[in-house]
Amino acid sequence: MxxxxxxxxxxxxxxxxxxxxxxxxxxxxxxxxxxxxxxxxxxxxxxxxxxxxxxxxxxxxxxxxxxxxxxxxxxxxxxxxxxxxxxxxxxxxxxxxxxxxxxxxxxxxxxxxxxxxxxxxxxxxxxxxxxxxxxxxxxxxxxxxxxxxxxxxxxxxxxxxxxxxxxxxxxxxxxxxxxxxxxxxxxxxxxxxxxxxxxxxxxxxxxxxGFTRETTYLxxxxxxxxxxxxxxxxxxxAGGTHVCLDKVEPQAVFDAIANHRVTHLSCAPVVLYMLVNSDAKETRDPAKRLTVATGGAAPTASLIKAMDVLGFDFVHLYGLTECYGPTSIRELDDAELSLDVEERAELLARQGVRHLSANRIRVVDETGRDVPRDGKTVGEIVLAGNTLLAGYYRDAEETEKAFAGGGFRTGDLAAHHPDGHIEIKDRAKDVIITGGENVSSLEIESVLSRHPGVAIAAVVARPDEKWGEVPMAFIEAKSGRPIDTAELEAFCRQHLAGFKMPRAWAFGELPKTATGKIQKYQLRAAASRGANEADA
Missing domain, CATH: 3.40.50.12780 (ANL, N-terminal domain)
Incomplete structure (x- = not known):
């Protein structure tokens, strides 16, 4: 033409x-x-x-x-x-x-x-x-x-x-x-x-x-x-209704849901744990079901079961600030809704498939080729589409790095299931998502390294039932300088926002490669073991 x-x-x-x-x-x-x-x-x-x-x-x-x-x-x-x-x-x-x-x-x-x-x-x-x-x-x-x-x-x-x-x-x-x-x-x-x-x-x-004119969003x-x-x-x-809430407190949330006939809300899992662990839940009418969209950490079976009793239907979203928020969605279909809670939790832990207008989602290996859709092979999530950032302000180098290879490299490592759903297995970037907020482990390490008693500090994410993840600090102290947790916590409070504070500590020589690089995968494994032992 x-x-x-x-x-x-x-x-x-x-x-x-x-x-x-x-x-x-x-x-x-x-x-x-x-x-x-x-x-x-x-x-x-x-x-x-x-x-x-x-x-x-x-x-x-x-x-x-x-x-x-x-x-x-x-x-x-x-x-x-x-x-x-x-x-x-x-x-x-x-x-x-x-x-x-x-x-x-x-x-x-x-x-x-x-x-x-x-x-x-x-x-x-x-x-x-x-x-x-x-x-x-x-x-x-x-x-x-x-x-x-x-x-x-x-x-x-x-x-x-x-x-x-x-x-x-x-x-x-x-x-x-x-x-x-x-x-x-x-x-x-x-x-x-x-x-x-x-x-x-x-x-x-x-x-x-499913937002419509009848939607009331809290x-x-x-x-x-x-x-x-x-x-x-x-x-x-959608022409729906925004219900604004000054502060997220359980009683205020349940009151707003009842008083304004709320149909939808979104939050990090930490808010949901706050709701299910509050006495205020006794005022909730579970017959009036609503949809809750959550992201930042996979919902557990116990959380899904508790929220289901309260009349909340789960949707799991995945995204980043760089892609305007949600770019994929995992929700249960009619057949899956009849599964037991453990099976539903396993499915909802996945990050899902892209929604209608979101980015194309690929999981690629180190050569840029798509990994097999076997639910096991791990690769990096790469996005391409209309809902990606223009770039990083005043940082051309980081922008070019993020878009290397013709897509946006998320740094998130995932497997691709046969049904098309993606499932994050690890995070390539050293970012800890605690209560829905991103925290740089390097920022915490930088603060800790300024303490006179710290030789080396390494921070990783430790799984947490309430917050999804919390920072855990591994400290290698300087020789002859005794140091304890209370001293480090006081030091961190002077230099870090509260939600960035380490919530768990370990002391000793850090595992390193032959070239002196800290082997963080070993620290992550130790943090995960510690979390499981604490939960047991």
Whole structure:
């Protein structure tokens, strides 16, 4: 077929894909439907769009425009949800900051991202203020209830500018978010996500998890974590309801489920263990079943059984910040639902198959060839498709390394089963996933090595029933320098965020190769044995 000029895209038949359009659509076609619930308040889609436009006005007042990075450090409040639309509506880039990190890490992110503004909620304001004073950055806090008192009153009745929320999105490849993730180095890497990928993955999540206008989604997953796995945009696309939760506490979760007729939630397994081990579960009506999507660690048989009693249906997701969150899904079909709990747990421990719009998933050997689909041969998971990062911000070398060979190298080692499902067997990268958060083992090792009594420190993941994984430190002490756990724990508390602290310790000479490299596979085996003995 000939390439004729009159067949090319034009203004009438091409618009850049952007998840901002989901909000515009919801406010236009369902203006009076329930959109957002927080505390005792409810907003319709038209009312929530007004909240977004108020935030746009604030950002404009700070001179924010196309390409500027805006950092937001906030729990799951309506303002955090609004930022996912207001910031990109100006052509700016949203940088969601982990609410659990310390001022030093925040300052690093603000500098590296070249952020123009930091907005924080009251709970994060103290540590955020320390960081912005260090960096020298404009800072805004949010009023405690969003309406009264000091700070931004985006949830009040103030004026909202008339603005075309889609006008600034001129290229679907332009950045929508800059998310920082721990890698194999101490400093996090800035993952640049674009409007096109966010739109596609949000729609893929919508279809994979069955989000509809009748969906009521409870925010137990932090919105700062990979933009809430793109569910900030997916639930809006469906025209469902966002139920915001300030803090994940068992009674608050069960109350929200009952009061708002929640149909879906997502979280790390640690949240589920919190629920099943709480007395608050006695208030749960298991007849009103809901779907819970979890990732970061494989669910155990005991957890699946306990959650099933409470009326929760499991879905296992796999993904990375670099692929907008979920890229594969493992759910049970009708025949598998009748299996006993141990068999169901074995199946749900797998990472599954790609959902409709996600990346192509391959498991390859060292030569780049696909491994046999025998469920045993291990290779590296490699992704290719539309829902991959544009690259790492200000790091061309890491970007090229990640995309070497024509796909995105995840660093996760897996087997491919005959039915197409993948199952992770190990992690090539030294990243520990604890409570759904990524922790660099090298960062912990770097801190420990600064202790005067430590000769060598090595940190690996130790399996944990509650957190999925926890850091375990193996210490080779300096000769003649006695050292104990309490001393090291006190030292770590001065330099590490709480969730990065080692939870288990071992002392002695570390196993090494002939060239002096630490044999971490032996340490992982020892950590796993120790966890099993503790559980016995």
């Amino acid at each position: 000939r390439d004729e000029a009159h067949l090319r895209p034009r203004a009438a038949n091409f618009r850049p894909l952007t998840p901002i359009d989901f909000l515009v659509h919801a406010a236009d076609v369902s203006p009076a439907r329930r959109a957002v619930v927080w505390r005792s308040r409810t907003w319709t889609w038209k009312e929530f769009e007004t909240v977004v436009r108020r935030l746009v006005a604030v950002l404009k007042g700070h001179g924010i425009g196309s390409g500027d990075v805006v950092s937001v450090m906030c729990t799951n409040r309506p303002e955090m949800l609004a930022a996912h639309f207001a910031v990109p509506a100006l052509g700016a880039v949203l940088n969601c900051v982990n609410t659990r990190i310390d001022a030093r890490d925040i300052a690093y992110i603000l500098r590296h991202s070249e952020s123009r503004l930091l907005i924080a909620d009251p709970g994060c304001a103290v540590v955020a203020k320390v960081a912005v004073e260090d960096v020298g950055l404009p800072f805004e806090t949010i009023a405690e209830d969003g309406t009264n008192g000091d700070g931004l009153k985006l949830l009040g009745n103030g004026p909202a500018p008339e603005i075309d929320l889609l006008e600034a999105v001129t290229d679907e490849w332009q950045p929508i978010a800059l998310n920082y993730t721990s890698g194999t180095t101490g400093n996090p890497k800035g993952v640049v996500l674009h409007h096109r990928g966010a739109w596609i993955n949000a729609m893929g999540n919508l279809t994979a998890l 925010w137990t997953l932090p919105m700062f974590h990979c933009n809430g796995w793109c569910h900030t945009w997916a639930i809006t696309a």
